[in-house]
Amino acid sequence: MELTSLYLPSESLSEMYRLSLVTLAVLVCSSSLVTGGKVLVFPVDGSHWINMKVIVEELHARGHEVTVLCPSDPWYIKGDSPFYKVININSPAGFDRDKFESYVIRTLDIRRQGASLWTRLSLVHDLMTQTYLMHKMVLQMVKVIFEDDKLMQSLHDANFDLVLTDPAFGGGVFLARRLGLPLVFNARWTIQGEGHEVIAPSPFSYVPITGSELSDKMTFIQRVKNILYYLFTCIQTWYVVRSNYKPFAHHHISSDVDYIELFQAADIWLMRNDFTFEFPRPTMPNVVYISGFQCKPSKPLPKDLEDFVQSSGEHGVIVMTMGTLVEKLPEDVTEDIAAAFAELPQKVIWRHKGKKPSTLGNNTLILDWLPQNDLLGHPKTRVFVAHGGTNGVQEAIYHGVPLVGLPLLFDQQDNFFRMASRGVAKVLDYGTVNKDIFLEALKEVLYEPSYMEKMKQLSSLHRDQPMKPLDQAMFWIEFVMRHKGAAHLRTESYKMSTIQYYSIDVIAFLLAVNLLVFACFSYVVKILCQKLCRSKVKKE
Amino acid sequence: MELTSLYLPSESLSEMYRLSLVTLAVLVCSSSLVTGGKVLVFPVDGSHWINMKVIVEELHARGHEVTVLCPSDPWYIKGDSPFYKVININSPAGFDRDKFESYVIRTLDIRRQGASLWTRLSLVHDLMTQTYLMHKMVLQMVKVIFEDDKLMQSLHDANFDLVLTDPAFGGGVFLARRLGLPLVFNARWTIQGEGHEVIAPSPFSYVPITGSELSDKMTFIQRVKNILYYLFTCIQTWYVVRSNYKPFAHHHISSDVDYIELFQAADIWLMRNDFTFEFPRPTMPNVVYISGFQCKPSKPLPKDLEDFVQSSGEHGVIVMTMGTLVEKLPEDVTEDIAAAFAELPQKVIWRHKGKKPSTLGNNTLILDWLPQNDLLGHPKTRVFVAHGGTNGVQEAIYHGVPLVGLPLLFDQQDNFFRMASRGVAKVLDYGTVNKDIFLEALKEVLYEPSYMEKMKQLSSLHRDQPMKPLDQAMFWIEFVMRHKGAAHLRTESYKMSTIQYYSIDVIAFLLAVNLLVFACFSYVVKILCQKLCRSKVKKE
Incomplete structure (x- = not known):
């Protein structure tokens, strides 16, 4: 056919x-506009807000009323918006952005210039400390909310239908519990292990831990690495939960409440990925995959940009951005990149802040900001050079544009590993990249047709769903409103002890019964033998 | 809100x-009508065909061409239909329906009158033999197909897009493999263990084996039962696969092919249940839950039936059918049932073949056949008395009618257990039911409002889905057509050995490394101690 x-x-x-x-x-x-739902959002500030905002705006468009709890000194979250109401929380200790930025710059420097093992270890320690402080800060914000009786009363009186939160930090989990509200997660992955107890039982043999840069087909050594990676995340979780969430749960909820249980009791998980991005893995009925929910068809470009794009002729266009977190790459890198671009017949549109490289070719247009979605959706776009943030990668899948990756931090390397393993991306090492390496990678993705073909296939798989991802997200949020939760879709197995969960008691019992039967049988055989021997002796 | x-x-x-x-x-x-897809169906004859037919007719309605492979002496499958083309296979040994029916009658007699342990065991043996013979018969049919070069050539030439099969028997699996076609399952559960290796890893502690009459919340003893039940299904599978499928796979496919692997390689599983019927459990991305796909809104009743229903006034109507497999219940049972009905103010519509009970009341209408769906959807219907076939139970959920259950055979008891555990059904024991017990159960479901309330809730959950179940089934079948499979949604972990799958090798390796490190450390400490002691002795 x-x-x-x-x-x-x-x-x-x-x-x-x-x-x-x-x-x-x-x-x-x-129907739902008649009275509309009421959603209380406890977001994670920073780049995570970019995703949450899409959902918040769509909720607003569907006639729901959204209230966002936000630190008094927000970072990405805007204090006034026609789409949502903000409640500012005067949390005592804010997030130290300068420290975070200095951590980012130090990390990039070290990757580029190398450093002693000691410096590298201190960097890991820095990251752990930063993470710890962020969790602490979020909990301080929740504490302020809980201790403000007037605010709590108003939150109770508002009759919210549910709490929508990003579970990267656990504040929203506590809030939902205290207000007795259903809980919806908007998650990419969590330090609580994502798949390995929290969502569905996931064998280490074929479910790679997020961040491990492993696929679902692993060699023996890779499987060892996966388990070690898992143990590392366990230690991290234990440390963060034990030092922050556990005492908080005991003090502010109840002494017999376990934070992980509260966390696992979420009604719906809106997961910001799907199986064109993630490897196939076990899941649960209350997990909804909404990868690409932020993507939309491209709009026409502004006239001057369209003219520039069209001037590329049959060669097409290369688009490059490095995300919002790292606004400036070091000069030696940008010089090399510009020089590589200059050698290509393609036109290049590059979002770049900072000094204009001296090696810049005539074919390269540098912009402070670029309409990424409209450019990726343009039929002349051939390659997307990106840092590997989840959003950018998913937009590339949506529009079917192959990637050249220059991952810098966090999960970016892992995101690109997924794309490379599908043959739709060439990944470079930021530590060693230079003009020749960069140029070669670009040429490979531009002129080896398999990259474009495979990306088009991946894109067609991603787009071929019964319902658009954003509509799915809305459906399930409204489902939770209509039914006051989604109890029939989520297991309560997390309430079991580890011994029960893994049937260790049952297996021990069955082994004991077997042993007993064997012992009885042996005893009977022994007695019979002895009797037989005795009667033989007597006869003799 | x-x-x-x-x-x-x-x-x-x-x-x-x-x-x-x-x-x-x-x-x-x-779009799809332009050329239409081509689907090759390898069905399971008998009651399973009722479900498959719904999908086949819908495929036809959407412009796809359906070819059904069917034994030359079919049971439920009709040889001529405007919806599908039939290819009759002259399989040497047909299914012995008489033996099957005599097994059914014997089972019911024994449940009613009791029997020695020996007789009961012989009944289990009979069922095993029947099942074995059915698998054998299906494989004989496949053998005939494989050995008919002309037929095989025509099947190849037909360029089918996929094989659609019911995996209760493995014939379609072999056919898909030989023809090199994508494979779609229409399944309720399989003897290959359904969830316990085949679909997703499913802890015994909260995923009950189908047929075990256990829920997702089990006591210690129930968890022991669940594992024993699992071991029993393993033996059954081992017996059936080893004696039938394994030699067949080796002979007709390849000597290194494992049947279970072929089976697990299915692209999409259309599962005939959902989580208003099943307990929440781990699943995989290529499993689509289509419970109630056969359900549709009720149509108006024929005039005389509508008049009879309306005459019930505020009391409403009771509907009773026992399915198509057991057409006649024993006389003592029907006498008791009729007498119980006669004592109620409700009107009763009863699908009953055989002798008219002498105790029949004026309020009870006996029919040879009844429009079940239209009656269940009638606002006057209060209770559905049923045997617990999956279709009937799911129609009751769809229409929100609470149940009184009289399960007779197979999975019926288990289906009703699910409903009873949700408080929407009262289940009776066929072995001991009499007039008083039957009447009491009816009164309980009629007059205890929680049954109706909970069933309405369950119904509203079941109906509140992003897409109708039948549309979902169609979407995913057409998805497989469009993409020649659904490789990105299914794991290939089944290709691993058990040792790899459960990471036994990795765990052993890590333990060995730990031991080695510990041994080295101990050795060093020992040497140091000895040296320290010696120098002390020297000093002294």
């Missing part, structure tokens, strides 16, 4: 679904 | 989704 060929028809199919789902959304909204 | 109250609004929401999805379907069909 020739239902549809791979890419375009699936895209147009997807658009037809979209059309139909718009009708659907209108129909549903016409 | 008061988005919607529980039952009706959710139903109307669901209808709105439906409306929108019809638009969607039309849009999609307008």
